[in-house]
Amino acid sequence: MRVVNSPHPSTAPSIYLSQVLGKPVLDANGERVATVRDLIVRFGGEPHPPISGMVAREGKRDIYLDWEQVADISPQGAKLSTFKVDLRPFQRRDGEAMLRRDILDKQLIDVDGRRLIRANDLQLAYSEGQYRLVGVDVSVQGLLRRLGPSRLTGSIQGRRTIDWGDVESFATDVPMVRLRVSHEGLSKLHPVDIAHIVDALSYRQGQEILESLDDETAADTVQEMDPEAAAELMEGLNRERAADILDEMDPDDAADLLADLPEESAQELLGLMEPDESDAVRELLTYEEDTAGGLMTTDYVAMPRDITAHEALARLRALEEPPAPLYHVYTVEAEGSERLSGVVSLRDLVIANSDRPLASLEDPDWRFVNMDEPARDVARLMAEYNLAAVPVVDGDGNIQGVVLVDDAMDVLHPDLWTRRLSRVFHK
C-alpha cells in the first residue's frame, strides 16, 4: 500500500536533480497532473538550503507548487499530498533560486578546493525534516547520467560530489531577483587563490567577487591578478570603491594598474585616492615601466647614518604603517638628506648593541641600481647576488625607491597563460 501523506520520504537518502526533472507530478489520487520543471531553494544562513517549492509544467504553462503540497520526490517523479492542484502561476521571489535554471550547468566556486567547477548535477537529500540541496556532482559520471537516455544512464552514481556548504554560486547568474550571495567563504582564502579564481572567471563574475571583498583583501587580490585583467575589473567598479582599493595597494602595483587604464579613468581615480597614496603613485607613473624606476616601490625606510641602533629601532616602532616586507633600513648622509650612503639589514640592526651607530652596521658590499636600469638587468642582479631588495638611486645619488624581489621575479618568470579561453585571443 502506498502511503501518500507520509511526512518522510520513501526513497533513498539522496537523489539527483536530473533524476527528478521532466518526471510526472502525481496528485494524491495517483493522477498525473503535470511534469517537474524545476525545484526552488531558499537561501538563508544554512549550509544546505531547503527546497521550498516546485515549478511544474501543466499544459503550456508553468505553475508554482508550494513544498507544503509535495509529499515526496523520487526518480519516479513527485507525489502531491493534495487532491487538488492549486494553480498559481510561477513568480520569482527574492532570496530564492531555481535549481535547474540558476545553478545546474553553471560555473560555481569550490571554496575548499580553491577552484572553479561546473555543476554537472545537483544532489538533494532529506535531512532535518526537509529536502535540501546538499551537494554538486562535478564528475564525468554526472555528465553521462544526463547525456544518455535516462533508462540506461539515469541511475549512474556520481564519483565526485562537493558539499554545497563549500560551494559559492554567483548572484549574476540570477538576473531577475536580488539574490544575496555572500562570498564569505571565499574571502577567507589566500589572496593568491582568490586571484587565480577571479582570473579564470568571466568579467562580470570576477567583478561580483571583487565587490564582495573588503578593501584590503580586494587590494591583495588585485595585486596578484593578471595586470590587464585587473585593470579591466577595476575600471568597471564604482569609482569611490576602486579608489579605496587602490589606496590599500602597494604604490608600485597601483601605478602599474593605473597605467593600464585610459588616462581619464586613471586621473579620476587618482583624484579620489588618499593624497599620500596618490602622490606616491603619481611619481611612480612617471617612470618607464620596464626600468628600475617602474619596478620599484616608494615604500621604504631611510634614516641618517649617525643615529644609534637603539634610536633606529625606536623610529621603526613609531612608524604608523611600516613597509611590508621590511628587509633593510637605508642610511642617508644626514637628517633630511636623501643621499644614499648604505644599507643596513634588519637582522644586523636587531642583533647589534643598541649604542652602535648605523654607519658601523652598513653592509660592506651593498648594491644599488640607477632609475633607468632595465628591469631585466635589475632582476638578474638580484637573482645573482641573492638580494631580497635593492635600492634605486637617481643621478644625484638620492634614494628614490626600492625594488623588491617578488616584483623582480615577475620580470624573470612572467605568468603562463591563465585559465581562460578568452585570454588565448586577448592580445
Added chain:
Amino acid sequence: MGDRSNVAKPPLELAARSRRERFARRFSVGPLAYLGLLGPGLIAANAGNDAGGVATYASVGAEFGYSLLWVMVLITVSLALVQEMAARMGAVTGKGFSDLVREQLGVRVAAFVIGTLLVANAGLVVSEFVGIGAAAELFGISRYVAVPPMALLVWWLVTRGSYRRVEKVFLAMTFLFFAYPIAAILARPDWAEVGRQVVRPSLQLDANYITLFIAMVGTTITPYMQLYIQSSVAERGAGASIREARADAYFGAVFADLISGFIIIATGATLFVAGTHIETAADAARALRPLAGEYAQIVFGAGLFGASMLAAAVLPLATSYTVTEAFGFEKGVSRTFREAPVFLGLFTGLIVVGAAVALLPGLNVIRLLVFTQVLNGLLLPVVLVSILRLVNDRDVMGAHTNGRVYNLLAWATVAAVVTLSTIYLLITVLGLFGLEI
C-alpha cells in the same frame, strides 16, 4: 586629454611609459581604433585567410575565374551578421560561447555543438599543418623533414609559455598575403567583367562548383571566428559597448572579404586566364608573379608559413579551452597531464593528428585544404542555429535580441548552407556509385 579634469595635481607624464601601446588595444579610444582597425572583429575575420582560406580562394579563382565573386558579396553580408551576433552576445552576457551553450541549452545540446566544433577545428588544425608542409616544400624542404619538428615547436612554445614572444613574428609574416590585392591590380584584370560578376549571380550544378562554393562559405564564416570574437568582446568587460563591437564586427568582415575577393581576382586574372588548375602550393603562388616576379614563391611561402604556424598554435589551444570550459574539466597550459588530462590530452592530440595527416604520402595538398574548409561549411549550420537560439533568448540577451530583418537574413544563410550541403552530400554519395551530374 587630461585638460578637462580639474585635478590640481600635475598631469601624468605618459610618454615615458609604454601606455600608448596598451591603449591602442582597447577599441574604445582613438580614431584608428574606432575604425575597428585593431579590434577583435578584424583579427577574427582575417583568421579566415589562412592556409585553407588561401587555397580555397585561389582554387575558386583558378577554376572559375570571377564567376563566384557574387557569392563573396553575399557571404560578406552573412559573415558580418554572424560576427555581429557573436560580438553582441559577448558584450551583453560577458560570457564565451561554450559557457552560454552549456548553461542555456543543456548538456545534450552542448555535447553535440561542442563535438561539432571539435570536428570542425580538428579539420582546421590538419589544414594548418598541411600549410606548414606546403610552405616548407616551396623552400625546397621536404614536409617529412619540416612538419614533425614544427609540430613539436608549436607544442613546446605554447606549453612553455613563450609562444607570446614569437607570435608577432608569425603575425607579421601573414601580412605578406596583402600582396594579393597589389598583384591583382598589377595583373590588369578586366575590371568591367569583375564588376559584372560581383553583381550578377550565376549558378552551376557542377560537383566542383558546389564543392568550392561550400568551401568558400566554410572558410569565410568559420565557427572558430565566432568563438574568437565573442570571448574577446566578453573579455573587454566595462570597455565593451554594443555599438563599437558592432562597428568592429562589420568592418572586420568587409575588410577580410575584400582581401579574399582580391585573391580570387588575382588568381582569376592569371591562372584562370592561362587555364592552369591549382594542384600544389607552387601553383597558388604563381598568382603573385605580377607583383613579386620570381620571388612569388618566397613571398607566398613565407606568408603561408606564418599564417599556418599562428593558427596551428592558437586553434588546438582554443579548441581545448572550448571543450574543457563547457564540461568543467581542469584546464590551463601550465598544468601537468595529471592535473588536466582532458585539456592537455586534447591539445596534444590535435597537434599530433594534424601533423600526422599532413605527413600522409601522396597527399593532394590543395584538395585536402579545400576539403577541410568544406567540412567547416557542412558543420556551420549547427553553430549558426545555436547562435540564433541564444541570441534570440530574452533570458540571455534581455532587450538585445535580434530584430526581424536580422533573423530573416540569418535564417536565410542557414537555409542556403543547408541546401548547398545537401546537394554536396548528394553529389558525393552519387559519386560513390559512379554517377556524375
